[in-house]
Amino acid sequence: MEGPSTPVLRRDPYEVLSVSRDSSDQEIKSAYRKLALKYHPDKNVSNPEASELFKEVAYSYSILSDPEKRRQYDTAGFEALETDGMDMEIDLSNLGTFNTMFAALFSKLGVPIKTTISASVLEEALNGTVTIRPLPLGTSVSGKVDKQCAHFFGVTINEQQAQAGIVVRVTSSAQSKFKLLYFEQEANGGYGLALQEDSEKTGKVTSAGMYFLHFQVYRMDSTVNALAMAKDPEAAFFKRLEGLQPCEVSELKSGTHVFAVYGDNFFKPAGYTIEAVCARPFEDITEKLKEIESQILKKRNDLRQFETEYRKALARFQEVTNRYTQEKQAVDELLKQRDSIHSSFTTVRTIANSGSSTSGSNKAPDEEVSVGSPTEDRTPDAKDRSFKKKWFNLNLSKKA
Template sequence: MASEKMEGPSAPAVRRDPYEVLSVSRDSSDQEIKSAYRKLALKYHPDKNVSNPEASELFKEVAYSYSILSDPDKRRHYDTAGFEALEHGAMDMEIDLSNLGTVNTMFAALFSKLGVPIKTTVSATILEEALNGTVTVRPLPLGASFSGKVDKQSAHFFGVTINEQQAQSGIVIRVSSSAQSKFKLLYFEQEANGGYGLALQEDSEKTGKATSAGMYFLHFQVYRMDSAVNALAMAKDPDAAFFKRLEGLQPCEVSELKSGTHIFAVYGDNFFKPASYTIEAMCAKSYEDTTQKLMEIEAQILTKRNDLRQFETEYRKALTQFQEVTNRYSVEKQAVDELLNQREQIHSSFTTVRTVAGHIGASNGGGGSKAHLDDSRTESQSDDGSSDGKDKSNKKRWFNLNLNRSDKKL
């Protein structure tokens, strides 16, 4: 597949086929992809290649390719339509604190304090020591806990041994910090050479007045919440943040453990100081009701996420219609207001103020106008012979004449 230019700042300058980068086939299993990524990430880790600037770019390319192939949805989209089907903004990268200068580390700490999600990698030194089997492993019995402090970019390893019955019941490993320290909970699988390869990691999350992380091996699919994915999705579309709250829900890659000893570690992820923590190992046999509730809730949340994806489409369509009618409402309201204002102005033009003012002006001009008006009225009345003095005398004489004539006849 031909390489393509990147559009996002967090990915390599040139994109190659992720399968080619990790040297795996398209039908490779998740475990094969994970194993290939671990080997290449360790090979090109900046800690081990300080004098080789090309290794940093290769490490970035390997991490970017794994971010696609390790996610079922992204892998399916890529297999269907290539890079164009992927959301570039969601391809967030992890940073290695040991490879940052003091100033950059301070900025990273500041952004983290402000709530900006910053994903960090586990130090290559720790990964290499674990892979070589040279780490110190403390025993952690089921039902017990251990409290301690781990330095930044260091790890405390614990071995949890379980029998067949306990494995069937399920195992829970939880770490918490009342000091709100930032840490990672790591799970390592046994390698053929006797060492341990990193298989799972959970970043601590703030829960109330503490930080915590947990791994649940309960024989059913348990999901973890990637807050960085949620934050990026919400930042892209703040108006629909509600619909993005469950987008960070990712299935855990391991849902059960077999009998034997399993290796866990607490990794100090604080920027400047050690991380205080308490780690606990529990058998789910003592928490049957709680386990059942968790299984039901996990299923309900997954269903709800699918429902929200469908509802978001309906919501956006309705929102578009709402915006259209509200825009029309504003236009219609403005038109009605303008018409009513014009109507009021026209109504106001019907007033006696200007007529009276006209008469006052005419009277101030002299008595000629008033005399003229009186003359006009006199002339008008004289025309019909009803008010002239001369006419009145004629009528009188005419009346008298008739009387005289009547008297003579009598």
Template sequence: MEGMGTSSKMEGSSAPASRRDPYDVLCVSRDSTDQEIKTAYRKLALKYHPDKNAANPEASELFKEVAYSYSILSDPEKKRQYDSSGFEALDADGMDMEIDLSNLGTVNTMFAALFSKLGVPIKTTISANVLEEALNGTVTVRPLPIGTAVSGKVDKQCAHFFGVTINEQQVEAGIVVRVTSTSQSKFKLLYFEQDASAGYGLALQEDSEKNGKVTSAGMYFLHFQVYRMDSTVNALAMAKDPEAAFFKRLEGLQPCEVSELKAGTHIFAVYGDNFFKTATYTIEALCAKSYEDTTEKLKEIEAQILRKRTELRQFETEYRKALARFQEVTNRYNQEKQSVDELLKQRDNIHLSFSVANSSLSSSISFSNGSSSKFVGEDSKPESPGEDGSSDGKDKSSKKKWFKRI
């Protein structure tokens, strides 16, 4: 969010239950310009900032309401949706409130610092006092000529301001402003635009990052549109759909709000982002003429990324369709497999019933009552008693045998 820097999102936070018209909250009209909306937001955010209202608990809620309203009106798509259909048209999941964690008084500052020391990264906002002094134009600006470097130490939650003056030739070539800290201090590099009231409004910020044995941050302003990589773009969608992490990865490449500077003096600042100690730094401003090959390579690479992003958008559609088709045939496969298994099981049971029945029948015939079975076709009549009435069966000459004619 411009004007307040980057702030941490608290889990479970959401839009206010009772929501007022964002235009009413910021005291602007529907035909107000982006700059007018931004200026109104900055003034109200500073007015209700918890730094300045420790004894007024209502100010914190008003601060959230102002931030929520600005998050709608500063986003062209959200603004269009709201103008068309009101709050109902906005994605509730994408409207999480951004809450200031670093400047809510001594207790909360210590709380945030302890979490940071434990390894949980919490990005801080910029002190309301620093922003207000800049907006009122009451800050001390030190000159920083092109090609020079200045070293210093800045207190925590404070800022050192520098004026970089450039001419038309340097505008054409572009300039680079960078800050390094060999003591690995934590800081922010800020760029301020001239405000209508002769003050300075925050336009860009870069957080220091560790690179080898130093921490550093840099900004470059070239003679063509440059881009910045915003990792928070579509972060919610990516969290819900892991596969989107690939397809949405290049969506974070966004055109920088300020990519080219005009001739004149421009205001930069080094902000001490440490909680308990000063930040040691060296700031320098350079003409990008010496980086001519590098800037052309950057232009080429970013153009390739933009083309690749368009290709990925088209490929994602194809991939989703193929994935849906794959899921469909996979389900069909599982169903068919289950059906085949069931049919074979039924057949095996039937086959088993035949086998078991034949075995039982054979056993019954062969061994029942201890008698042996007779073959089909064998004379099964009982033996006739002899002529003498005896039935000992000794005289077998009178018996007919089917295999011998007499």
């Protein structure tokens, strides 16, 4: 299964995406989407160079879109990055049936696989040729979208609703895989992809949401450092919050906004229900979300510090555990040697050894160790011999 991989000749990610080092997350994402669409394999079937450029663009974006990886690269370049842990997007439409089956299998086993959006959907949106269905606030719409296809919805809000905040959520009781997309209107009248949320399993459903609540909201990317966590199961706990990424858009202005549900299943359509609500009736929940987001960010920083302490303690524990094993073996060996020496103090062993080397003696070993009074010779065999001797000396002639 092939996806965008680490280029052999690595260029500066900022150079690849044609952005400056002080570019915002939104500027980086916008540059990536344009280049990814330009070099997408679907649009360049007969151009192998475009496929390599597409991989390079995806690789560069995987660095600059992650705040921690971007910081590491800015500090020490490529050497500071774990290449094996880089997250890539796989184009399902370019995999073929056989590799798609493998991808589906890995996904079923719980391996997070990040997939890219088909070029045809992005191009139709950019050209403004998509059909947009209205989605009034406070309503929901259910449907099924084919794999690698999208259903577009328009959410119209006024000034008061925009100030209160807007939430758009999609759920799937069939646990389908899908993406929730948000498009911004381009100057030519088309729509460019601005936000993307992959569905996550939450209980008995899969869901994805976008929250425009006038404060920084974060999304959870489960594929971040997935390979690194697989190599080190203990890292799964410490890296669990590293996938928390800030959403690039935190508020919407009045007007019509375009969202889409993209089918991300490997073989079948994705069933879904999409709804848009105004946050005004949910003020208490909104404040609770703001508080929880703050606590999670603090906990992420705490975990980073605790991981350092834990690793040191674990190394020390491993050291003393190894010493424990060595000391136990040493004590067992000393006690074994002590028992062996103790068992050497025995007359049986000494006499047996000396008796085997003595010549000219016809006495049995048992007779040599016999020491004591004559009564000790009166064994049952001796009594029997004495009785037989007396019996044979009887004077039988007189009776005759």
